[in-house]
Amino acid sequence: MKLLHLADLHLGKRVNEFSMLKEQEHILEQVVTLACTKGVDGVLVAGDVFDKTVPSVEAVSLLDDFLTKLAGHHIPVYLISGNHDSVQRLSFGAHLLEKSGVYVAGEYAGEVQKMCVEDAYGPVDIYLLPFIKPAQVRAVWKEEAQKIETYQEAVSFVLQKIQIKPEHRNILVAHQFVAGASVCDSEERSVGGIDQIDVSCFEGFDYVALGHLHGPQQVGRSTVRYAGTLLKYSFSEIQHHKSITLVELGKKGEVEVQTFPVSPLHEMRQLRGSYEEITKRSNYENTDTADYMRIILTDEEDIFDAVGKLRAIYPNLMRLEYDNARTGNSQMMQAVPAVQEKGPVELAAEFFRMQNNKPMEEEQKAYLERLIGQVWEEKI
Ligand SMILES: [Mn+2]
Known part of the structure; x- marks a missing residue:
């Protein structure tokens, strides 16, 4: 059985005030194409479908379009809500969507939704666990869960309630912060790391399709994995290799994970130098000047209307900074990650x-x- 694993679509997101809709549309087309060429049996979407709890009309219609295309190819979709999604809005029409093979787990109300599918090797159980917080688990389970304080306790409690069949192949789709994974600037995480859970929570699952952290990565074992975003949403992700994850299940115990690179309309990159160097034709003529740029000018004097002038060359200039004696920016920039940590x-x-x-x-x-x-x- 082949499944695509996606997460953190953040449809409707703006990055440094630039709309990512066209990029997202472009990248979702690549997802549909890959799903068709690989003949996948389903697409897992591990939360943060939208960037905002009240998504824009354009973002909603982009999701609509994506789901309609997959349904048109008879590819089922298994989707959960993330911390950026509104549970109620994402759940709208869920029962109707099921008829088209789109399974949405918006809200955790005491039961982890389970979808049973089958292939030549037997049954596969797909569990859909939306993003949960300790307070939600307490609210649902009342007395039994009153002692639950941490995310770790909440997720363990909820997963222990599932009676997984060990002889089946079991997949979990979840949206949580697993300790030990690497983070970046475009994620919204809780304070002081209280939202972290241990990878051992997922024992018994043959594959765990995670969302929440934006860098594609495995945690603990190769079959517990963050798909990561399909696009770079902050300059801290310049070095990321964004990809689509394909999971192939053979017989019980056989799981193969492959990644396929995606190509955005415009890359994200950073340039540093004097205004003269950066605007010198020979320095930019063989580069893609439409990339999303962060430019750090090293001139001692501010350049009049630098943004306006630089945008004549680099239309998608997102950020302009100075690094010179006055700003002491080189020190400041080193200080930024320290503050974020x-x-x-x-x-x-x-x-x-x-x-x-x-x-x-x-x-x-x-x-x-x-x-x-x-x-x-x-x-x-
Ligand atoms: Mn996210």
Whole structure:
């Protein structure tokens, strides 16, 4: 059985104010083509279908188009909601869609949706677990789950409720943050890593199709995998090789994972140099100037209307920065990842120290930690 594994489509996303709709349309066409040429038996979409809980009309019609095309080729789709999706909106028409072979698990209401399919080697059970938080699990299971506080406990609890048949081949589609995986700037993760779960939660599943983290990667074993986004959504992803994951199940215990590179309309890249170097024809004439650009100018003097002038050459200039003695940007830019690695409590504590000239007390820190945790937890 062959299945495509996709995740984090983020339809409707804007990157540095540039709409990604045309790119997304282009890349989804590649998905449909690959699905047809490989003769797949289904497409798994592991959450974050839309970028916003209230997606734009264009984003909705892009998904509509994609699902209609796959249904037209009689390729079933198994789709879950991610932390960016609105459960209710994604679930709209779910029962009607099932008739066309589109299975949507929008909301976790106590049962993990299970789809049973079959091939020459026997049954395959596909479990669809939407993005869950501890509070949701407590709300559904009441007393039984009152002690659940962490994501780890919540996901373990929910998965233990599933009576998987060990003789079947079992697939799980999920949208969570598995500890040990590498992260990038376009993801929305919780504070202080409280949303992390351990890969051991997934024992018993032959393949785990994950969404949430945007870099394609395996976690723990080759059969627990983040498909990653199909496009680069931040400059921290310049080095990523975005791809479509194809999973092939043979008889029980045989799982093969392959990736197929995708090509966007425009690449994302970074240039650094003086205005003169960057605008010199011989330096750009053999390059794709329509790429999404981040340009770092090293001139000591600001260039008048640099963005306007540079866009005459690089129409898709997304970000312009200066790195010179005045901005001290080289230091600043090194500082940026350091800031991003810090949790909000740590950042708040630093700010507190700057404001008050004394460090935050342990009690204050603990209070803040609790408060931030609660805010994240209750945020739906
Ligand atoms: Mn995402």
